[in-house]
Amino acid sequence: MIPPAFEYARPSSVDEAVRTLADGGEDAKFLAGGQSLLPLLRMRLAFPELLVDLGRVPELRGVREDDGTLVIGAMTTHHHVLHDPLVRRHAGLLAAATATVADPAVRHRGTLGGSLAHADPAGDLPAVVLAMDGELVAVGPRGRRVIPAREFFVDYLQTALAPDELLVEVRVPKTDGWGFKYEKFHRVAQAWPIVGVAALVRRDDGHIAEARVGLSNMGSTPLRAATAEEALSGASDPDAVARAAEEAADGTRPAQDTSGSPEYRAHLARVLTKRAVLAAAGMG
C-alpha cells in the first residue's frame, strides 16, 4: 500500500517538536514508533500533511524514579520498557503486558507513549496504565499538564490530549508488594487481544485488600472493572474471587467484529478476570 504524500520534520527537542507541530497547522501529526500510524497512512485512512517524527528527541526516552513513581519517557520502546530493571522491579504488570505486545520487531519500534496516545481499546497497554492508576504528562504551547489515566482515554482512538499537545511522560506508581497478572486472550501470538485483563492485587492477612482490574477491548476505551474490583475487596478464597469476577463485564460495551461477539467477550472478561486475579493474588 502506498501512503499519500506528506511533509516530514524531525525535531531534536520537545520544544521544537511542539513548535513544529503548531506551525504545521491542522493536518500535522506526531509520529512515534509508527506501528499504528503508518498502517493508517498506507491504507489511506489518514491524510496528514506533515509528520513530526519524534524518533530523535532524546529527552523523550528512558525510565527514571521519582520517589514512589516511575517516570517513563513517552518514546521509550516496548523493548526497552520490557527489559528496564526499574520497570521490572517496580511495575511488573507493565513489563508482563509489554512482553505480550505483537512480536520482537514491533516491540523494537513501537513505544509506550505512542500506544497510549493512539488509544486503541484493543491495545494491551492502555488498560494496564489505567489499572495502575498512572498519569500522563502532556506538553503543548500552553505549557505542561498532568492527566490522570482515568481521564485520558475519552473514546475510540480519542484521548484528552489537545491536538497541539505532545504526550511526553507516563508516570506510574510503584506497585512493590502487589501481585499482578496480565491475561491476554488472542488467537495468534501477533494479534491484538480479543479481551485482555490486567490485574493488580494487594493482599493483607490472607484476603484481598485491594484489587484493580483493567480491561482491554471491552468497549470504546480501556475500562476498569469497577463492580468486580469492589466485590473482590475482602475476598479470601478462590470461590469468592470467582463470584466477584462474574461482575467483570458489568458496565462494559464490547464490540462485535470478526474476532468475537459481545456475548463472548463478556464471557471472556469474566473468565480472564477470575484467572488474572487468582494468579495475582497467589491463589491460582
Place this chain on the structure above:
Amino acid sequence: MSETVEREVGRARARKEDAHLITGQTNWTDNIAVNGLLHLAILRSPMAHARIDRVDVSAALERPGVIAAFSGRDVAEAMGSLPCAWPVAEGTVMPDHPPIAVDEVRYAGDPVAVVVARDRYAAADALEAVEVDYTPLPTVLEIESALDENAPLVHSDKGTNRCYDYRTTDGDYAAAKARADVVLTRRYHQQRLIPSAMEPRAVVVTPLAASGEFTLYSSTQIPHVLRVLLAVTTGIPENKIRVVAPDVGGGFGSKLQVYGEEVIALVLAKRLGRPLKWTESRSEANLATHHGRSQVQDIEIAARRDGTVLGLKVSLLADMGAYLMLLSPGIPILGASMYPAIYKMGAYEFSCTGVFTNRTPIDAYRGAGRPEATFAIERIMDDLAAELGMDAIDLRRHNWIRHEEFPYTTIAGMTYDSGNYEAATDKALALFDYDKLRAEQADRIDHADTVRLGIGVSTYTEMCGLAPSRWLGEMRYAAGGWEAASIRVLPTGKVEVITGTSPHGQGHVTSWSQIAADVLGVPFEDVEVMHGDTLLAPHGMDTYGSRSLVVGGVAVHEAARKVVDKARKVAAHLLEANEADLDFADGAFSVKGSPEARKTIQEVAFATFASHDLPDGMEPSINADHVLDPETFSFPHGTHLCAVEVDTETGAVHVRSYVCVDDVGKVVNPLIVEGQLHGGIAQGIAQALYEEAVYDEEGNLLTGTLADYLVPAAPDLPEFLTDRTETPATSNPLGVKGVGEAGTIASTPAVVNAVVDALRPFGVRDIRMPCTPERIWQALQPGKEASA
C-alpha cells in the same frame, strides 16, 4: 582406482538456493528495474455486484506523472477474456471474464479501471481521481442459496448460477445402503481460504519495439502455460512472448493462474510501447488473488455393525466465485477419486455442482480438491468409530487396503501402486504414545477437568504428480501433464540441467542436482539447474499438484540416463572396446577386466566437443532431452496423530503434540521433505484452527489484511514430530512419490478430529472450521446444538 562416490540421492544436502535467498540477493519481480519503467495501479470495485454506469478517467489523466488511464471498455477488445482450461462437464457454463470489468462488477475487488504513471506513488494517488458510477445489483454470496429459485444471478446472460454438474459412480450405493446396519450422514463446510504466499503477485513487461517481442516477468508458478495462454488471450504470437518466473516467493496454487493483471500489463506495454510494472499490496492480494476451497460437502457412509464400510456417497456444492479462473471447475473434481481414500468398499457415488457467487474467484490452493476429500472421509471415519463404539484406529485398520494387496484398484477407479498403511500407523502410534494419551483423556473426563484432551487421527493418502495426459484428456482438461528435461555436459565437464518445472520454494535446484549428479557420476557442485524462463527452458508444464519430482525429477533422471548411453558409445570408441564390455561407475567408463583403461564422463564430453574421433555416423553431442508423460499418479500416504487440549471455559485449543509418519517413497533430500511437511502441516492446521475469508452481508471482505486474516506463525504452531516409512513407488524408476501437498492434506482432519474428540462427551459432534474459541464456546453452551 576410484573411490566410491557417496550417493547424492537420499542425502540431506543444504539447499543451493538458500544462500542468495537468506542474504537478500534475490531477484523478485518487484526488484526488476528497467529504464523508463512505468507503473500500473488498478482501481477495484468496492461493491460485490453492481452495474457500471460510467467510468471517467479524465481527472486521473490530469494528475501529475500520469501517462495513461483506461476503463474496461477502452481495452476490452485487446484484452480478450481470461481463460478457463477445465470445463469438467459437458455444458459447463463459461462466462465471459474481461480482465477489467466492462458492464458489471461481480465481486468486491473486480478491476474497473487502470492508471499508468511514472512512479507507483503517482499511480496510487491518481486512482482516487477516477470517477465511477455504480448501480448496486442484488448479490448472491452463499453457496447454499446460489441455486435457489429466486437467487440473484451472478451472470444474468447465463440465466443460472449453476456452472456444471459432474457425476461418477461405481457399484450400487443404494443396495449397499440397504444392507448397512449404520448409515451416517454429515454436512461439512470447507471455508474459503486466502492462499497468502509470502511474495505477493507482481508482473513486469518489457516490450522490444524493433522486433515486436515482449518479455513478461511474473511471480508465477507456470511460465510455460502462461506463455501459451497469454498468446491465446491477447492474440500476440506465442513466439513473440518470453515469460520469466524469477525468484518466486511461494504460490500454493495461487500463482497457478493466468491473471488479468498479467494480460493488462502485456496489452498496455504493447499499446504504450513502454515497460510496465504492477505489484500488488497484501490487502489487494487478499481481495484479488484467487481464493481456495469453499465447498459444502454432504457425505454419507454405510457400514456394518462390525465396522465394515459398504459404500460412500458424496455430494458437493463447490463455489467458483464470480468467474471461472484457469482450473476453477476442476478443483473439486481432483478430489472425486479420493473420497474412498485408503478404504475398501463396494459402492461409491460422487456428484458435484459448481455454483457462481459474488465473491473472489476460487481456484487451486495447496492440495486442490484432495484436502477436501481427505477431510470429509477422515472426519466421517472418526464419527463412524464413535457411533460404533470402536477405536478410531481399529476402524481404519479394519477397512484399509493391506500392504500385500497392492497394487490395488479402488472403487473410485484409481490404482494405487504401493503403500503400507500398517507400518506407517504402527510407527506413528508408538511415537505418539497413543495408549497413554487415551488414558489421560479418560482421566480428565473422570475428573471433570475444565481442560479436555482430544486425539485426532488422519490416515490419508492422496493422488498427486499431475498427471497422465490421457487421464487429463478424459477429464476434459485442455492440456497434457508431461514434463521435459534437458541435460548438457559442457566441454569443461560442468553440467547444465534444464527443467520445465518452475520452482518457487521447493528446492528443485538442489534435488535435480542430486539426481543428475548420481546418474552422471559428477560432483553435486558441478551441476547447474536452469528453470523458469521460456527462452532458457523452452519446454515445460511447470510446478503444481506435487508433480515436480515425480514427473520433472524423473524426466531429469531419464535424460541423464540418455546422456550416459550416448557417452558410452563415445567411450567405447575411445577405449576400443565393445559398449557391452564397459562398466560405468562414479562418473567413469572402464573396460571390464582391465579397470586401468578408463574414460571419465568429463573426458568423454571434451572428446565429443572436439569431435576429432567419434564413432562413424554419431552426432557430436552427448546432450540429451527427455519428455516424460507419467503413466499413473503418485500416491503418498501416512498417519498423522494430533493431541489437543481444549479449554472448555474459553474454547481455546492448544495443539499439544503432533506426530506424523509419512510414506513418500524414496527420498531424494530428507531436509527438503521435512521442510515440505512442516509447511504443509502448518497450512493444514491453519485451515483447521485459524484462517477464514469472512465477508459482510453486502459481500465486502472483512479479512482484508493480515491483522484480520489470521495466518499462524511459528509461535502458534506445535513442534512437529515427523518420521517416515519408505515404500518405493513402482510407477517410476526413482521410486519417489510427491510430497508438496501431503502435510496440508493430512493435517486438517487430524486437528479437527482431535477437537471434536475432546468435546464428544459434551454431545458435540462437529465444529465448523476454523474451530475458533468462540465457536467451541458456543457449541458448549447448554441447550445449543453443535454448529453442525
